[in-house]
Amino acid sequence: MATQLKTEGERPLYPTHPDAETPKARGDKITGERYWSKDFAEREWEHMWKKVWHVGGRASQLEEPGDFITHEFMHESVMMVKQEDGSIKAFFNVCMHRGNRLVNVEEGGVMDAFTCPYHGWKWGLDGELNEVQDEEDFPQGSPCGKLRLKELKCDTWGGFIFWSFDPDAKPLLEYLHPIPDLLANRDLESHKRVVWMTLRVNTNWKFASDNFNEAYHIPAVHPQFMPMIDDHYSTTVFEMYPSGHNRMIEKLQPSSRGDASHSVEPLWADVLSAWDLDPEDFQGRAQEGRDALQKARREKGPERGYKYADKLTDHELTDQFHHTLFPNLTLTGTFEGLHVFRTEPDAEDPNWSTFDYWYLVPEVEGETEVATLSGMRPFTEAEHETGSYKDYHAEIAQGDFLTQDLSLAETQQKGLRSMAFTDAYLAGQETRVRRFHEVLNDYLEGRR
Numbered sequence: 001m002a003t004q005l006k007t008e009g010e011r012p013l014y015p016t017h018p019d020a021e022t023p024k025a026r027g028d029k030i031t032g033e034r035y036w037s038k039d040f041a042e043r044e045w046e047h048m049w050k051k052v053w054h055v056g057g058r059a060s061q062l063e064e065p066g067d068f069i070t071h072e073f074m075h076e077s078v079m080m081v082k083q084e085d086g087s088i089k090a091f092f093n094v095c096m097h098r099g100n101r102l103v104n105v106e107e108g109g110v111m112d113a114f115t116c117p118y119h120g121w122k123w124g125l126d127g128e129l130n131e132v133q134d135e136e137d138f139p140q141g142s143p144c145g146k147l148r149l150k151e152l153k154c155d156t157w158g159g160f161i162f163w164s165f166d167p168d169a170k171p172l173l174e175y176l177h178p179i180p181d182l183l184a185n186r187d188l189e190s191h192k193r194v195v196w197m198t199l200r201v202n203t204n205w206k207f208a209s210d211n212f213n214e215a216y217h218i219p220a221v222h223p224q225f226m227p228m229i230d231d232h233y234s235t236t237v238f239e240m241y242p243s244g245h246n247r248m249i250e251k252l253q254p255s256s257r258g259d260a261s262h263s264v265e266p267l268w269a270d271v272l273s274a275w276d277l278d279p280e281d282f283q284g285r286a287q288e289g290r291d292a293l294q295k296a297r298r299e300k301g302p303e304r305g306y307k308y309a310d311k312l313t314d315h316e317l318t319d320q321f322h323h324t325l326f327p328n329l330t331l332t333g334t335f336e337g338l339h340v341f342r343t344e345p346d347a348e349d350p351n352w353s354t355f356d357y358w359y360l361v362p363e364v365e366g367e368t369e370v371a372t373l374s375g376m377r378p379f380t381e382a383e384h385e386t387g388s389y390k391d392y393h394a395e396i397a398q399g400d401f402l403t404q405d406l407s408l409a410e411t412q413q414k415g416l417r418s419m420a421f422t423d424a425y426l427a428g429q430e431t432r433v434r435r436f437h438e439v440l441n442d443y444l445e446g447r448r
């Protein structure tokens with residue numbers, strides 16, 4: 001359970017954990033070659049990607065025994081398979097006869113075995129080899145009962161399926177600690193993924209980890225947020241954990257920069273009006289709208305179908321809770337749902353990566369549609385959309401923050417290739433950026 005350190009009266013303001021700390025960064029350099037060197041990418045593969053837990057999908061994708069999904073990572077393909085007893089196992093998607101890929105689709109289902117397309121060997125859902133052609137013709141004895149698909153560690157948390165290449169990986173919950181505690185007020189298992197997209201970007205995968213570890217870029221890159229998200233470091237909570245994961249909490253209120261905090265701009269007015277608050281009442285004291293919004297959502301949330309509001313603390317009713325999980329996963333909790341960002345390296349070229357955006361939402365009683373970055377979506381599991389980020393356009397009043405970030409990702413990648421760049425010169429509020437690279441170095445240098 002999360003320890004609730006911050007209390008005011010009866011109800012804690014937000015979930016936190018005694019492990020939270022704000023240590024000084026060690027000072028490791030963030031050099032350019034980390035982003036484009038093939039040698040560096042190879043070290044990441046060898047010492048980091050082969051050790052960490054990877055998020056492979058949503059448990060809801062596997063309904064019946066025999067249902068499977070695949071996850072391509074670098075040169076590997078991992079298959080997650082629903083078992084007869086309802087559990088999930090992960091296997092390398094490789095036939096142990098002569099190495100063919102067993103399945104070549106992203107998701108599907110089989111009755112009771114995976115039949116290899118090459119010589120027809122039949123592998124059971126549990127990875128056992130059940131049947132081969134000409135079983136008597138193996139001088140070394142039948143492979144049935146002898147060979148198994150190579151299995152990987154697999155576990156679930158919050159409705160996410162995780163797997164690891166490392167047979168000695170620490171247990172998933174220990175690896176994720178304390179993020180599951182911090183998200184414990186949200187019933188993530190029952191959330192539905194209403195947006196699922198994978199975008200290809202001409203940048204190194206670490207761009208996203210860096211970018212989600214700071215809000216310093218908001219005024220320049222996302223000025224549209226300033227009327228409703230307080231990006232200023234003086235009002236933001238920054239936390240780091242010994243496990244290597246981080247958190248930042250931004251208040252939902254007009255930015256504390258300059259005069260922005262006083263005036264109610266249209267975006268903020270819309271948020272307030274949606275909960276029957278008169279924006280005019282908050283002119284000149286716009287940030288006070290946040291408290292009023294918390295009260296309104298507390299009082300009216302459940303009757304409007306937001307049953308889950310009862311479980312959220314006051315700050316969770318409004319603020320943005322950004323959890324950056326080492327190395328490549330960001331989980332941003334808001335009142336409406338959970339934004340999931342994941343980046344993965346290209347198998348061949350460190351200058352390319354894929355960027356995943358998933359939007360998970362809890363049920364709102366009486367609603368069949370939900371507002372997303374891609375416009376109104378039905379409250380059902382989304383189909384997978386893939387493509388270049390340049391083809392993607394957001395359909396929300398707050399504008400296209402993903403495209404804004406990703407176009408920066410490409411120009412930064414170009415700059416990092418220059419010999420002029422030898423280290424970053426960071427603001428205090430960007431400490432988590434250096435911290436991320438130091439945790440990565442811990443892996444590369446055998447300290448983790």
Ligand code: FES
Pocket residue numbers: 095096097098099100116117118119120121
């Ligand atoms: S490679 Fe799979 S059956 Fe031969």
Ligand SMILES: [Fe+2]
Pocket residue numbers: 211217221222401405
């Ligand atoms: Fe951004």
